[in-house]
Amino acid sequence: GAVVSQHPSWVICKSGTSVKIECRSLDFQATTMFWYRQFPKQSLMLMATSNEGSKATYEQGVEKDKFLINHASLTLSTLTVTSAHPEDSSFYICSARDQQGAPEAFFGQGTRLTVV
Amino acid sequence: GEDVEQSLFLSVREGDSSVINCTYTDSSSTYLYWYKQEPGAGLQLLTYIFSNMDMKQDQRLTVLLNKKDKHLSLRIADTQTGDSAIYFCAETHGGNTPLVFGKGTRLSVIA
Numbered sequence: 261g262a263v264v265s266q267h268p269s270w271v272i273c274k275s276g277t278s279v280k281i282e283c284r285s286l287d288f289q290a291t292t293m294f295w296y297r298q299f300p301k302q303s304l305m306l307m308a309t310s311n312e313g314s315k316a317t318y319e320q321g322v323e324k325d326k327f328l329i330n331h332a333s334l335t336l337s338t339l340t341v342t343s344a345h346p347e348d349s350s351f352y353i354c355s356a357r358d359q360q361g362a363p364e365a366f367f368g369q370g371t372r373l374t375v376v
Numbered sequence: 377g378e379d380v381e382q383s384l385f386l387s388v389r390e391g392d393s394s395v396i397n398c399t400y401t402d403s404s405s406t407y408l409y410w411y412k413q414e415p416g417a418g419l420q421l422l423t424y425i426f427s428n429m430d431m432k433q434d435q436r437l438t439v440l441l442n443k444k445d446k447h448l449s450l451r452i453a454d455t456q457t458g459d460s461a462i463y464f465c466a467e468t469h470g471g472n473t474p475l476v477f478g479k480g481t482r483l484s485v486i487a
Contacts, residue, residue, distance in 0.1 A: 266418070292472040303464065303479040304419075309472075353418055357472065363407045363426070365468070365475055367419040 262288045264356050266368025273344055273375055281339045281371045283354030289334035290356035295327075298351040298370075307352075310337040334359070344375040380478035382465050387484045394452040396481045398465030401446065406470035408441060410450045413462045413480070422450070422463075452483075460485045 263286040273279050283293055291312050296304040308329050309317040316329035326348075328340040337356075341348050353370040357363075379401045388394045400408070406427050411419040425432045425439045425448075432439045438451040452459055462482050466475040 294474045304477045306474050306476075309474060355419075355475070363424055363470065364421055365409065365466075366421060367411070369418040370416075372416070 262286075262356075262358060262364065262366045264354065264366045264368045266354055266371055268371060269369055270372040271374070273373070275345055275375055276343055278340055278342045279344055279373060281341075281352055281354075281373075283337045283339070283356070283368050285335045285356045285358075285366075288356075288358040290337075291334065291359040292357065293331060293337040294355040294365075295329060295337075295339050296353045296355065298353060304353060307339075312337075341373065344373070346375045349373055349375045380465055380467060380476055382463075382478035382481045384479065385482050385484070387486060388455050390455060390457060390485055390487050392455055394450075394455045394459070394483055394485075396450045396452075396463050396465075396483065398448040398450075398478055399446055400448065400465070400467050400476075400478075402467060402469075402476070403446065404469060405446075405467040407468050408439075408448050409464075409466040409468075409475065410437075410439065410448075411464040411466060411477075413464060419464065455483075455485050457485045457487055459483060 265284045267282045293310040295307045310331040312331045318324045331337040354368045409424040410422045436453045440449045462480040464480045465478040468475045
């Protein structure tokens with residue numbers, strides 16, 4: 261199946277710094293990618309929909325100035341957690357579907373962010 | 377809004393069949409999915425079913441869909457210890473719409 265690569269797998273940063281997470285579709289093009297957040301032992305919460313060449317669409321309650329999303333090409337979307345705080349510590353996962361409309365939705369490996 | 381519900385835990389003996397159930401509320405769901413998540417890892421797509429299908433089988437996995445009752449199930453035959461994980465049910469309208477997930481069912485396989 262198609263591969264979505266997410267980097268880094270884990271990161272530890274100090275409070276107040278920014279962290280960038282990359283999500284790449286390796287063998288297909290994705291007009292749209294999705295960013296999710298997962299709290300321990302909980303489900304995936306959709307944060308935003310990342311659209312290639314345009315602004316991301318954020319879910320209610322997600323701060324767009326804190327979670328900056330850029331989707332500069334059909335194979336790369338980035339999520340930057342700005343001025344990170346301990347409460348931003350979480351597991352972040354991206355997802356992408358082939359722009360040809362195939363139903364399969366593929367997920368990256370996830371990024372474990374710990375803010376100290 | 378859309379809602380997907382799953383039971384949180386299931387424990388089975390190795391070699392038995394596991395059945396994980398899911399209900400959803402969105403009658404316009406187009407595709408329904410089952411994903412597997414192992415500790416600290418991302419989500420692995422196991423299988424999906426189109427909403428106009430009743431059943432889909434793929435090796436040890438059987439998906440049953442009752443669209444009238446908005447009920448989806450995943451049966452794992454001959455469950456192995458390596459099947460221990462969290463299983464998520466999800467639905468979408470298709471196209472470029474995001475998936476809506478249930479809370480996940482933690483499957484424990486006892487040797």
